[in-house]
Amino acid sequence: MNAIPDAVLEVQELDVHFGGVQALRKLSFQVAPGKIVGVMGPNGAGKTTLFNLVTGVYRPSSGRILFGGRQLQGLSPARICRAGIGRTFQSGRPFANLTALENVLVGLHYGADARRLGAADAKRRGQEILEFVGLGKLGDRPVSSLNLTERKIVELARALATRPRILLLDEPLAGFNPLELEPAVRIVRRIRDELGITVMWIEHIMTVLMETCEHLIVLHHGEKLAEGSPGDVAADAAVGEAYFGKKGATGLG
Ligand SMILES: Nc1ncnc2c1ncn2[C@@H]1O[C@H](COP(=O)(O)OP(=O)(O)O)[C@@H](O)[C@H]1O
Numbered sequence: 001m002n003a004i005p006d007a008v009l010e011v012q013e014l015d016v017h018f019g020g021v022q023a024l025r026k027l028s029f030q031v032a033p034g035k036i037v038g039v040m041g042p043n044g045a046g047k048t049t050l051f052n053l054v055t056g057v058y059r060p061s062s063g064r065i066l067f068g069g070r071q072l073q074g075l076s077p078a079r080i081c082r083a084g085i086g087r088t089f090q091s092g093r094p095f096a097n098l099t100a101l102e103n104v105l106v107g108l109h110y111g112a113d114a115r116r117l118g119a120a121d122a123k124r125r126g127q128e129i130l131e132f133v134g135l136g137k138l139g140d141r142p143v144s145s146l147n148l149t150e151r152k153i154v155e156l157a158r159a160l161a162t163r164p165r166i167l168l169l170d171e172p173l174a175g176f177n178p179l180e181l182e183p184a185v186r187i188v189r190r191i192r193d194e195l196g197i198t199v200m201w202i203e204h205i206m207t208v209l210m211e212t213c214e215h216l217i218v219l220h221h222g223e224k225l226a227e228g229s230p231g232d233v234a235a236d237a238a239v240g241e242a243y244f245g246k247k248g249a250t251g252l253g
Pocket residue numbers: 018021022023041042043044045046047048049050
């Protein structure tokens with residue numbers, strides 16, 4: 001792939017091991033600004049580990065992570081968030097005892113606007129973010145009273161509230177029923193189209209990634225198996241083999 005001079009995010013030769021398990025091996029890629037980049041790969045491929053490295057939850061064994069050309073190594077997750085990298089969690093980690101709006105306020109006070117917003121402005125901004133994701137009417141509801149879909153959207157709103165330049169989504173649609181997928185995909189598209197936020201998106205529903213992302217990265221056993229446009233990746237024999245255990249194209253595309 002050609003170098004992207006204005007990459008939002010770049011990882012170079014990233015290695016990480018946990019004891020004997022090498023979770024990522026010499027992983028390198030760049031993320032161009034304004035793109036929705038899908039991250040695919042079977043369970044255990046290293047996708048969540050990648051997000052944990054980028055957000056400072058884990059330290060790499062070796063390699064570099066550059067955000068807007070700046071090295072992130074050694075920064076705390078809080079500093080990395082304030083610098084402009086937002087995320088959601090695969091398992092979903094809302095504050096269940098807080099209301100939906102309070103969850104978003106946590107994001108506002110933790111993120112890039114932390115020192116800028118007074119209480120009234122923060123509340124107004126929080127309500128706007130809930131409306132953006134379609135939960136404007138649920139602000140006063142404790143998150144424990146919401147269904148799984150609503151909770152995951154609250155978590156997305158909380159991540160948005162940190163005012164990221166790049167948003168890392170770890171299986172945001174896991175557990176959604178088929179009817180809930182399309183509205184949620186629309187929210188992700190609007191995050192990029194209307195807010196101009198670059199998105200990296202891990203998801204198991206391949207058709208969703210194929211239809212929504214401009215660029216895909218496929219991980220397998222901690223290594224980059226394929227990278228390119230959805231069409232290129234769907235036609236990649238190695239991807240077909242990793243997913244379906246047979247030689248030939250994926251049948252997707
Ligand atoms: N904190 C950790 N300690 C030990 N092993 C880990 C840790 N985090 C991830 N791993 C291992 O790294 C590999 C990749 O895991 P993960 O990134 O969660 O995969 P994915 O998100 O692609 O399903 C797995 O073998 C997993 O068990």
